[in-house]
Amino acid sequence: MDSVLLIxxxxxxxxxxxxxxxxxxxxxxxxxxxxxxxxxxxGPNRAGPMGxxxxxxxxxKLFFKEEFIPAKANKTLFILGPGIAMLVAAMxxxxxxxxxxxxxxxxxxxxxxxDVNIGILYIFGVVSLGVYGLMIGxxxxxxxxxxxxxxxxxxxxxxxxxxxGLSLIAVLMLSGSLSLKVIAEQQTGFNWNIWYQPLGxxxxxxxxxxxxxxxxxxxxxxxxxxxGGYHTEYSSMKLGMYLFAEYINIFVVSAVMATLYxxxxxxxxxxxxxxxxxxxxxxxxxxxIIGVGVxxxxxxxxxxFFMWVRWTLPRFRYDQLMKLGWNILxxxxxxxxxxxxxxxxxxxxxxxx
Amino acid sequence: xxxxxxxxxxxxxxxxxxxxxxxxxxxxxxxYPEETRQRSEIWxxxxxxxxxxxxxxxxxxxxxxxxxxxxxxxxxxxxxxxKGEEHLYREEKYAVTYExxxxxxxxxxxxEEACPKAAIFxxxxxxxxxxxxxxxxxxxxxxxxxxxxxxxxx
Amino acid sequence: MTESLFFFFASLTLLCAIMVVISKNPVFSVIxxxxxxxxxxxxxxxxxxxxxxxxxxxxxxxxxxxxxLFVLMFINTGKNVEGTIKRNVLAKIAGTVAGGLLFTVVxxxxxxxxxxxxxxxxxxxxxxxxxxxxxxxxxxxxxxxQLVAVLFLVSMVxxxxxxxxxxxxxxx
Numbered sequence: 263m264d265s266v267l268l269i270x271x272x273x274x275x276x277x278x279x280x281x282x283x284x285x286x287x288x289x290x291x292x293x294x295x296x297x298x299x300x301x302x303x304x305g306p307n308r309a310g311p312m313g314x315x316x317x318x319x320x321x322x323k324l325f326f327k328e329e330f331i332p333a334k335a336n337k338t339l340f341i342l343g344p345g346i347a348m349l350v351a352a353m354x355x356x357x358x359x360x361x362x363x364x365x366x367x368x369x370x371x372x373x374x375x376x377d378v379n380i381g382i383l384y385i386f387g388v389v390s391l392g393v394y395g396l397m398i399g400x401x402x403x404x405x406x407x408x409x410x411x412x413x414x415x416x417x418x419x420x421x422x423x424x425x426x427g428l429s430l431i432a433v434l435m436l437s438g439s440l441s442l443k444v445i446a447e448q449q450t451g452f453n454w455n456i457w458y459q460p461l462g463x464x465x466x467x468x469x470x471x472x473x474x475x476x477x478x479x480x481x482x483x484x485x486x487x488x489x490g491g492y493h494t495e496y497s498s499m500k501l502g503m504y505l506f507a508e509y510i511n512i513f514v515v516s517a518v519m520a521t522l523y524x525x526x527x528x529x530x531x532x533x534x535x536x537x538x539x540x541x542x543x544x545x546x547x548x549x550x551i552i553g554v555g556v557x558x559x560x561x562x563x564x565x566x567f568f569m570w571v572r573w574t575l576p577r578f579r580y581d582q583l584m585k586l587g588w589n590i591l592x593x594x595x596x597x598x599x600x601x602x603x604x605x606x607x608x609x610x611x612x613x614x615x
Numbered sequence: 616x617x618x619x620x621x622x623x624x625x626x627x628x629x630x631x632x633x634x635x636x637x638x639x640x641x642x643x644x645x646x647y648p649e650e651t652r653q654r655s656e657i658w659x660x661x662x663x664x665x666x667x668x669x670x671x672x673x674x675x676x677x678x679x680x681x682x683x684x685x686x687x688x689x690x691x692x693x694x695x696x697x698k699g700e701e702h703l704y705r706e707e708k709y710a711v712t713y714e715x716x717x718x719x720x721x722x723x724x725x726x727e728e729a730c731p732k733a734a735i736f737x738x739x740x741x742x743x744x745x746x747x748x749x750x751x752x753x754x755x756x757x758x759x760x761x762x763x764x765x766x767x768x769x
Numbered sequence: 770m771t772e773s774l775f776f777f778f779a780s781l782t783l784l785c786a787i788m789v790v791i792s793k794n795p796v797f798s799v800i801x802x803x804x805x806x807x808x809x810x811x812x813x814x815x816x817x818x819x820x821x822x823x824x825x826x827x828x829x830x831x832x833x834x835x836x837x838l839f840v841l842m843f844i845n846t847g848k849n850v851e852g853t854i855k856r857n858v859l860a861k862i863a864g865t866v867a868g869g870l871l872f873t874v875v876x877x878x879x880x881x882x883x884x885x886x887x888x889x890x891x892x893x894x895x896x897x898x899x900x901x902x903x904x905x906x907x908x909x910x911x912x913x914x915q916l917v918a919v920l921f922l923v924s925m926v927x928x929x930x931x932x933x934x935x936x937x938x939x940x941x
Contacts, residue, residue, distance in 0.1 A: 302637055302643045379819060384823055387831055391830060397842070401838075409842060419835070423831070570631060570638075574634040575630065
């Protein structure tokens with residue numbers, strides 16, 4: 263039985279890896295499509311039906327471009343940079359519960375790659391490492407614009423990680439567990455955390471934008487001032503890996519937001535649906551499969567939101583960014599923790615007498 | 616600024632509303648090679664050298680078009696019609712070469728107005744397309760003269 | 770299995786730590802230091818202290834080393850690093866003596882240490898989990914915990930004081 267589970271885990275991890283790569287690939291397509299639609303254009307529509315093969319064409323182009331390494335660049339670190347960015351981005355989707363349990367025969371299969379009891383801390387730690395890819399790449403390019411981009415990336419990520427962590431603590435106070443699986447299980451039906459944590463969600467959302475270097479916080483790669491920031495000197499697939507890592511990060515952050523605040527794979531009336539089946543196993547499996555679809559729908563909604571915001575808002579100025587992070591979001595997050603703590607105390611006072 | 620203005624969130628929501636409205640709007644794009652923009656009836660496109668009802672070239676190489684041309688895009692050399700070529704050229708004098716430089720041409724249509732023989736016209740359904748080489752923009756008689764209606768004679 | 774993993778990670782830790790010291794390029798030193806933190810986190814996981822492992826990575830590798838790298842980027846770490854450090858004989862002797870003394874102290878401190886041998890039958894494997902850690906911190910070690918918090922507050926106030934803009938003309 264153990265070997266069955268082991269093989270299953272291997273296949274599942276591969277599948278998750280493949281899915282996140284696929285979603286990242288097609289995020290580039292949808293980014294361009296959404297940008298075009300918002301600007302009253304039609305977007306890429308030449309490669310394949312509706313331009314659906316555009317990501318392949320882009321990848322092909324990137325692979326065949328010249329691989330340029332600046333003469334005075336630190337070669338090892340220059341190559342290491344995009345590698346770290348990509349590795350870290352691909353690692354982080356391991357602890358996200360994409361679905362509940364599937365029961366086949368006697369065995370039950372959890373739709374989560376590794377269920378560690380520190381799941382959210384794992385994601386947090388891995389995401390915080392992502393900045394090394396940008397910093398090392400930017401520094402190794404031996405280019406002032408790249409260096410500025412790297413420095414901006416570093417200070418921005420550190421600043422917003424604080425507010426992100428603090429807004430997370432309020433959720434953890436409600437759930438009492440660091441495991442994403444437990445957090446997801448607690449939000450059955452329509453009992454999502456967003457109803458209890460609207461302020462925390464807002465803070466987390468803004469920090470998520472900053473952590474993934476997306477507009478309006480894409481100062482590390484602002485093309486107008488820094489010619490692309492940390493990836494100014496990169497070309498070919500190394501550039502592609504940086505861009506790819508950004509899209510995987512968006513996918514992961516969307517999945518985390520869906521799990522923490524929007525009930526992961528839970529959807530309204532799921533218990534009614536489960537009980538509608540006579541066979542409990544069948545009911546469970548049907549609910550799980552619909553749940554996976556719901557989870558991905560939520561993730562796609564968030565990815566769409568990320569792109570929607572990108573093509574709506576202009577970029578922040580750097581001092582505004584820092585002021586927002588330190589002077590507004592962190593105090594708000596602390597206030598949110600206090601409010602949540604007070605709320606929990608009041609609830610316990612009234613329910614337990 | 617009031618508090619709600621300083622929070623920026625209402626303004627951001629408003630902006631998001633505007634962009635999502637545009638998201639579902641009808642697109643302004645015209646997919647060019649497949650569909651073309653509707654042109655005006657007096658659209659001045661690519662030049663054509665007309666033939667008369669018998670299939671003979673109308674142009675008599677008088678050079679009035681070249682004189683009228685503000686961009687000096689038209690050059691031609693005249694030649695005398697030999698015996699037996701009456702079915703090819705209407706007048707006794709004809710254009711041996713007739714070149715329009717499409718890079719210079721501003722498609723003003725003055726040549727069309729200057730022509731006494733009603734030989735040159737700017738078509739309303741054809742454009743001078745983009746090409747890779749500059750040479751290819753110099754249109755000679757091979758590309759300017761109206762093709763014959765029948766396919767028997769070349 | 771666990772034992773071989775331990776030896777693997779221990780040797781990796783030592784290797785990375787040595788590389789931190791002997792790397793010529795400070796940026797490589799920082800990267801090896803990050804690797805060292807990772808291997809130490811691996812040790813924590815072997816000890817079933819997952820919370821400590823994660824926090825070690827988040828705090829040290831994720832934040833503090835980013836700041837290290839941040840500062841290093843501003844310093845010109847190009848060619849002239851070798852030349853700027855004066856290496857006279859006296860400094861070498863002083864360095865050797867200091868290092869030797871530190872080594873002696875470490876050896877002396879470790880000589881009389883008795884290693885704890887927890888009984889596998891009564892050993893509680895959940896001792897490193899978040900809940901237990903929190904309970905211990907907020908009951909048994911309440912006072913040190915609060916004192917550390919006060920210490921952080923003091924350092925934060927100090928940082929704000931240093932970073933505060935002075936009144937008067939502002940140049941940007």
